[in-house]
Amino acid sequence: MNMSAAETITEDEDERGFKSGVPDKVLHIDDVHKSFAGLHALSDVDLDVRKGETHAIIGPNGAGKSTLLNVCVGRLKPDRGAVIFDGDTLTGKAPHEINQLGVARVFQTPEVFLDLTVLENVMVPALSKRDGHFKLNPFAAFTSEKKIREEAIEIIHNVGLHAQLNDIATSMSRGDKRRLELAMCLIQHPKLLLLDEPTAGMARADTNATIDLLKKIKEGGMTKVIIEHDMHVVFSLADRISVLAGGRIIAQGTPEQIKNDPRVKEAYLGEEQV
Amino acid sequence: MSKKLIVNRRSVLKYGGAASVALATPYFFTRGALAQSENYRNAPTGGTVTFGFNVPQTGAYADEGADELRAYELAVEHINAGGGGMLDTFSSAALRDAGGGVNGKKVEFVTGDTQTKSDAARASAKRMIENDGAVVITGGSSSGVAIAVQGLCQEAGVIFMAGLTHSNDTTGKDKRANGFRHFFNTEMTGAALAPVLKNNYGTDRKVYHLTADYTWGWSQEGSIQKYTEPLGWETVAAVRTPVGAGDFSQYITPILNSGADTLVLNHYGKDMVNSLTQAVQFGLRDKQVNGKDFVIVVPLYSRLMVQGAGDAAKGIFGSTNWHWSLQDDASKAFVQSFGEKYGFPPSQAAHTCYAQAILYADACQRAGTFQPSVVGAQLEDFDFDGLGNGPTTYRGSDHQCFKDVLVVKGKENPSTKYDLLEVVEVTPRANVEYPAELLGGELGPYNDGAA
């Protein structure tokens, strides 16, 4: 049953004229398989993300969304298959190497440098982008790097944190930390931005603000992969959606296609029954 | 402590307080003033002279250090009173004739904690020299510390009167002109112990050495071998054990099958307490090997350590510098005065420190100054008696005291908790003498620390 579903998807894709090997494909997940102690978290996952699109991955709890993301950023090593980004295999690479290739990530719970100021938080990824993964230069001052500093301030302004520029991050609200984390990713001008439930645990107002922010970024033409629970967010942002259930991709398509896909309904209904 | 002494000392310290404020001024500003009087390090200017007592107050030897300090306080009391204790029996009458104090100055003292670490000991000695104006540093409970502090005193230009230090090196290859040792050494232990061992255990013994893995241990092992092997004893194995090993079982079990019938424990302090206790627990002393009773020997004994080893030490031979049960007048006088003041008999560490303080003060009195080179000359080849060890000489060529050595045995039926060792034999001084060149080293010139 599942097997045939997967085949159908491939056919669907072909109908829309999407072929593997097309140059504007940024991320290519090729037949990835991952199991934990015999439990299949991901099986035969194939996924393509096109340049400039916002691709959402949705699915019920335990469907393997986070596992998939972790495979992409090098945190987990797949048992089989490969993740190819912009011509480079990501599989087996360390997180910092993957980032240096141009993949940035926003975590489910905001991960920022709690002991540093907002400005410093944004400066760190900027310097990493400029200097590579290691530069031993204890005497070079960051204030001398005017351009980077100015850009950092501008981006902080864009995400709406300019009032807290010199505050230490530990005292910020969760929403602000999320915004800060976004700023940290944006300053690197990544080719691909991975967002793991960017609005999880946020109030509605905050969620809307985040959606607006992400929409704004979208205008810049950055490729994004979003993992999200909140359908409101998904349907306001995504260009295309993949549905993951039981470690397999069960459907893929535009928001409209997904909305009407019976298999998706079944998967979500199934979850609710449990 | 008696109230009388405290009052005494308090008035003394008032003067001392003033003196130390003056000394606290960085010395290159005050040097001119010093030069006017006598030109040597810390020449006393007021009515007092300061001795520096550098003893372990923390760490494994803290009890020994405390006993040393008690002895020093007693010695200072006697010197300032011009009599009392062993000062009354001491063959040189200079201090008694002076009627209190040294060179007309009252003795006061400062103390420091060596922690039984070379660095800490040097630091506290430096404080006493640089800040408190001590003209002499004395004390200590291990050879590493003694050698380190002796080197420092040579550099700084004050006399060092070593406390408990048993390694050959202190007056051997690490000897210094400014350093003097009253205590005996491993060479003498070997020479004194060997005949007694032969008389008690025969000439045909197979020996297993357990040796603390540092300079003193090696030196002790060497001298026991040197003096017992000509008697016919044979070394089966000499095993080095880490200092502070705690549990020695892994070193003791191989002895069982080694064919050895004698175990020599070249350990001191806590290592000795532990290895002896454990060796006895392993039933070594109940064994018969080669048709002989298995025996254990502990070359260097101290009553405090025997106290720690408890019953395990009973009947075991060793050597010691002095023991309170000696019946000569000097020892009796010392035990009497120490016992009255503190309520228990002094240890050998206390005895050697007391003797060193008296010897130094006496030499200064005879020299009429505290200048190291002049005082040292008074000590060199100085013959004396009445300090508990019989006729003694401070040999000029290596600054080592030569005197009788006590061979002792753990007492089988102690009457009190201090009555732990019995003197088996007093090996006469002639038997333990050796030429100074044997141990190498150079005394070098005296350093007065003058500008």
Next chain:
Amino acid sequence: MFSSLSRNDWLLLIVFSAIVLVLPWALQPIGAAYPDLLQKFAIFGIFAIGFNILFGLTGYLSFGHAAFIGVGSYVAVWSFKLLTMNVIPAVILSVGMAAVFAFLIGYVSLRRSGIYFSILTLAFAQMSYNLAYSVLTPITNGETGLQVRAIRQTAETSLRDGDVRVIDQLFGIPEVGVPITNLFGMKMSGYPGFYFCAVLLIICFFIAMCITKSNFGMMLKAIKSNQNRLNYTGIHTRPYLISAFVISGMYAGLAGSLLAITDPIAGAERMQWTASGEVVLMTILGGAGTLVGPVLGAGLIKYAEQKVSSWNEGILHNALSALPDGVEDFLVGLFSFFVGEGWHLTLGFLFMVIVIFLPGGLMEGARRIRASFGRDNSSKASGSKTVSQPAE
């Protein structure tokens, strides 16, 4: 190059330098103004500043830094024995050798984090200590410690017992007995020795300040704050950690060489775990992550070790003699628990009181006092904004 330093930083540096240089006068009232203790303040100040670069900034708690002090000391004494009594080669070689050791130990130990890292460093230091004490005696002279000696007369004398000092011999510098270390003829004992240490302390303080305020320092702080995030930000943290480890190892090597310069002996117990523990305590006591804190902590512990341990009952009676006899005796009885041979007890209480009531160390206390006087509490003296965040 130094533009990262704000006006406040320069001010702090000037005030710090001024205080260090007037210590021989400023410390007279508390009886600490004598060369040896002043030297120790400066030397352990350097050690603690260096340790803080690793621990205060990255949060990696090394329990084996004493090994580098030991390496520094041994190399310095060997330099005196083989090359020259001039201190410059000794300093350079010690720091260099400490860097090599730190790189080797750091490279291995930094494969792990947290307490596993601490135990790895502890294990390396303890191995160094145990070996130096026993089987490495030909190099270290074991328990007695490596000392400077007179020029050896024959080639048979082992190098431990007789020196060669090739450079000094080449220049025909005369020697009487055992020579003293010097800086181009200036004797390095007593106050000149202190000023040599003090100048190096100020330089080390300045370097540490530059590091703290630099990008590199920011990366180190980021490691402590959130290493995981840093990895996903494209930073490979290990090179940064190894660099910080090596730098702090070099500081320790410098401190070790200064110990040997002011007092030419090198003993194995400098490498024991208690010595490593001491610098940890100094840093936490003063305030980890701050610039001035570790120096303060070092001073306090060395003062306790040297001075508090020397206050015997006689001195107490003297100090309290103004009080009525009964009160005096009672107070002397009480205080004598804490001073003299009881100085460890004072240290124990000090640790507990500070960590319970001032969880940022002494610098946190200074900040609070300042705050209570209603002054600017983004204090310049704290030198770091993270002062309210006690180190992990």
Next chain:
Amino acid sequence: MDAIFLQILNGLDKGGAYALIALGLTLVFGTLGVVNFAHGALFMLGAFCAVTLHRILNISFERVSETQKDFLGNPLKEQVPYLQEWFGPQVSEFLLDWSVPISILLAIIVMGIIGVVMERGLIKHFYKRPHADQILVTFGLAIILQEIVRHYFGANPIPQSAPDVFAGAANVGNWVGLGDNVIYPWWRLVYFMFSALVIFGVFAFLQFTTFGMVVRAGMQDRETVGLLGINIQRRFTVVFGLAAAVAGVAGAMYTPILPPDYHMGMDFLVLSFVVVVVGGMGSLAGAVLAGFMLGILQSFASMNEVKSILPGIDQIIIYLVAVIVLLTLPRGLMGRKGVMED
């Protein structure tokens, strides 16, 4: 063959002691997440429980002896224990002889109380504090405890003897058919059995009681257990008391092997940390395994045959093994992910 057999015995004996000392430490790590530098001091206090009991049993009045003289030549004041006066010499002798085993009871009570007071009064305020703060405060406490002990008992080791029936050595060789040269001290065999028993007891307690189940759950995930409405806090207090009591009895029973002095805790501190870390932070089984492994390796490294090939190996073997284990197994032998890694 005999030598190897004896070294294995030594290793087991040492291992038992190491495991017993490390057990409490790892328990506190695992449950409370606290780095307790005072653990060595607790071991030392336990040893001094044995000394204290012996002294209490020996409390005496003075009787002037007609025959003996003291060291100053005055008539000796004989010390007669009250115990002997009240119960007669036989009971008194028996109690004094067995004072070390009896002191276990005292150690359990005293150390349990000390543990609980310590947890309530001090440690509980440090759960959320950085490890560095925990180290500083517990290290300070350890110094204070040992200085107090030094004040009352002095710095010198104080010998304690095992009961007479356990004095001397057992002819283990005869039991296993290896000849007369294979002997082993009775008390060490007793200590080994005792440590095995205590370790087994602690395991059983954590494995088979509901209390233990909750504690184990708390070790896995503290917050969840808290959410279930279980007062995990109170249980952790008990765990700390238990850890202190285990350290205490380990110390008390060790006194005939190693005459206790005030500093013995510091001497064992580093060792116990190495055992815990090699075993894996917070893993009880790991600590036991590491204890035995290190004990046996240390015994073999001390053999003359080994030392002649690798001089000094016995001095560093423990640390060398620690380095190797930690580099090959990131979290020690049986450590769980995420414990004490930040």
